[in-house]
Amino acid sequence: MIAKLFAIAVTIFARIVTGVRGEWRGCLPEARQRIYFANHTSHGDFVLIWTVLPAALRRCTRPVAAADYWRQGRLRRFIGEKVFDAVLIDRDAAARQADPIEILLAALDRGASLIFFPEGTRNTTGQRLLPFRGGLYRLASARPQVELVPVWIDNLNRVLPKGEIVPLPLLCTVTFGTPVSVAPGEESGPFRERSRDALLALAPAVEDEE
Amino acid sequence: MSAGQATLAVFGGISAILLAASLIGFALAHRFAESPVVGNLNARIKAWWVMVALIGLAFALGKAGVITLFAIASFAALREFLTLTRTRRGDHLALAAAFFVVLPLQYYLIWIEWYGLYSILIPVYVFLLLPVVAALRGDTAQFMRRIAEVQWGLMISVYCVSHVPALLTLPIPGFEHRKLLLIAFLILVVQSSDVLQYVWGKLLGRRQIAPSLSPSKTVEGFVGGVASATLLGAALWWITPFSPWQAAIMALVINVMGFCGGLVMSAIKRDRGVKDWGQMIEGHGGMLDRLDSVIFAAPIFFHLTRYWWTV
Numbered sequence: 464m465i466a467k468l469f470a471i472a473v474t475i476f477a478r479i480v481t482g483v484r485g486e487w488r489g490c491l492p493e494a495r496q497r498i499y500f501a502n503h504t505s506h507g508d509f510v511l512i513w514t515v516l517p518a519a520l521r522r523c524t525r526p527v528a529a530a531d532y533w534r535q536g537r538l539r540r541f542i543g544e545k546v547f548d549a550v551l552i553d554r555d556a557a558a559r560q561a562d563p564i565e566i567l568l569a570a571l572d573r574g575a576s577l578i579f580f581p582e583g584t585r586n587t588t589g590q591r592l593l594p595f596r597g598g599l600y601r602l603a604s605a606r607p608q609v610e611l612v613p614v615w616i617d618n619l620n621r622v623l624p625k626g627e628i629v630p631l632p633l634l635c636t637v638t639f640g641t642p643v644s645v646a647p648g649e650e651s652g653p654f655r656e657r658s659r660d661a662l663l664a665l666a667p668a669v670e671d672e673e
Numbered sequence: 674m675s676a677g678q679a680t681l682a683v684f685g686g687i688s689a690i691l692l693a694a695s696l697i698g699f700a701l702a703h704r705f706a707e708s709p710v711v712g713n714l715n716a717r718i719k720a721w722w723v724m725v726a727l728i729g730l731a732f733a734l735g736k737a738g739v740i741t742l743f744a745i746a747s748f749a750a751l752r753e754f755l756t757l758t759r760t761r762r763g764d765h766l767a768l769a770a771a772f773f774v775v776l777p778l779q780y781y782l783i784w785i786e787w788y789g790l791y792s793i794l795i796p797v798y799v800f801l802l803l804p805v806v807a808a809l810r811g812d813t814a815q816f817m818r819r820i821a822e823v824q825w826g827l828m829i830s831v832y833c834v835s836h837v838p839a840l841l842t843l844p845i846p847g848f849e850h851r852k853l854l855l856i857a858f859l860i861l862v863v864q865s866s867d868v869l870q871y872v873w874g875k876l877l878g879r880r881q882i883a884p885s886l887s888p889s890k891t892v893e894g895f896v897g898g899v900a901s902a903t904l905l906g907a908a909l910w911w912i913t914p915f916s917p918w919q920a921a922i923m924a925l926v927i928n929v930m931g932f933c934g935g936l937v938m939s940a941i942k943r944d945r946g947v948k949d950w951g952q953m954i955e956g957h958g959g960m961l962d963r964l965d966s967v968i969f970a971a972p973i974f975f976h977l978t979r980y981w982w983t984v
Binding site: 482484618668 | 753769
């Protein structure tokens with residue numbers, strides 16, 4: 464109950480600060496199992512995707528997040544586990560007991576949709592998008608019936624850049640693109656390129672890169 | 674006629690026109706159910722009702738209501754403007770100051786009616802100090818362009834917009850309790866000029882004025898719209914401190930300024946590759962799309978009135 468109210472409060476707060484708007488450019492907000500894969504520049508990324516999803520979809524969509532961050536402290540633990548029902552995975556390959564992919568597949572098999580950041584970590588470089596890691600390919604080849612929807616989150620990195628305290632009330636948009644899937648016999652490398660291009664295609668054009 | 678009666682008469686007139694527009698829109702929607710133009714027209718009429726209701730509410734609350742309404746409008750405009758600028762991490766503090774210090778301070782100065790400071794706060798103090806905040810962060814890439822864009826955003830979204838409520842601070846002899854009507858005059862004339870330019874353009878528009886900026890702006894629309902809105906301004910002389918002739922000249926000036934505002938703001942949108950500033954108001958786009966003409970008209974209207982009619 465408290466977690467539910469907290470979730471509503473977070474989405475309202477996100478709407479006020481960022482005026483976020485969802486743009487369904489390549490698909491519709493339908494009730495089907497999906498992996499929303501997005502660019503990752505801020506801890507607020509999945510909150511924005513979550514905010515623009517219709518309430519019915521929101522309930523069965525779980526963000527994939529780093530256990531080392533979201534298990535730290537009681538507040539983060541509460542937000543991560545209770546409010547957003549995040550699927551937490553261990554990033555430290557040496558210390559972890561379970562393969563993160565197995566955990567994600569188990570979540571998919573229970574019917575959840577996932578919010579997934581294939582760059583593997585927050586992008587704090589000047590580049591628009593880091594190279595994708597292999598996770599998305601492994602999930603997609605293991606569960607080919609799940610739709611892979613590219614989602615570009617625009618401007619959130621300007622709202623609260625790393626190290627700043629005061630968020631700027633700049634407008635953010637979340638753009639949902641056309642679903643991609645692994646072609647028969649496609650290798651990991653080409654698929655990573657292709658899915659990354661599909662995500663980049665949703666980003667607004669810029670004339671200058673850093 | 675007392676100030677209250679005049680205000681009621683103005684809002685009654687606007688409501689009657691909107692009611693007629695709604696009925697026509699309803700009939701059109703019945704006949705051309707599929708037409709996107711009719712759908713957009715009805716969305717616009719609905720948004721007009723909301724805007725008129727908000728302005729009416731602000732008027733009912735008096736000075737505090739009007740200042741709050743335009744401060745919120747400035748906030749929405751500034752976030753739309755700065756969203757489209759190319760600022761960098763080094764600007765974060767300066768941008769935070771723009772939103773959370775400069776904007777409230779400007780409206781506070783209008784509240785306490787300190788003309789000597791609110792008229793130069795942004796063009797002088799902020800102009801000189803904000804680049805210092807950005808410079809101290811040490812990021813020099815695109816520095817000149819970044820600070821110029823932020824300053825421009827503040828001038829357009831905060832300074833110019835704030836000149837609408839600033840009309841309430843003008844000491845016009847014999848007009849002490851009617852200053853809200855001056856705001857009604859400005860907004861009504863400029864906004865109807867926008868609508869009339871659109872209508873005349875749709876009816877008779879042939880020659881485009883600036884095809885690379887806006888395909889809908891035509892010579893016929895401009896002349897017809899400005900002329901008819903100027904007549905409307907003259908007809909509204911009784912809510913202003915102006916004579917009918919003076920009201921006509923004032924209306925002409927603000928209509929032309931309003932047209933220029935639409936032109937300049939279109940040029941910026943074209944440069945940034947967007948059609949609208951935002952998606953805030955259905956059918957209208959963002960706050961800046963709705964306010965562009967008022968933004969360019971308000972400071973000029975303010976200073977002309979101040980120069981000739983105040984003591």
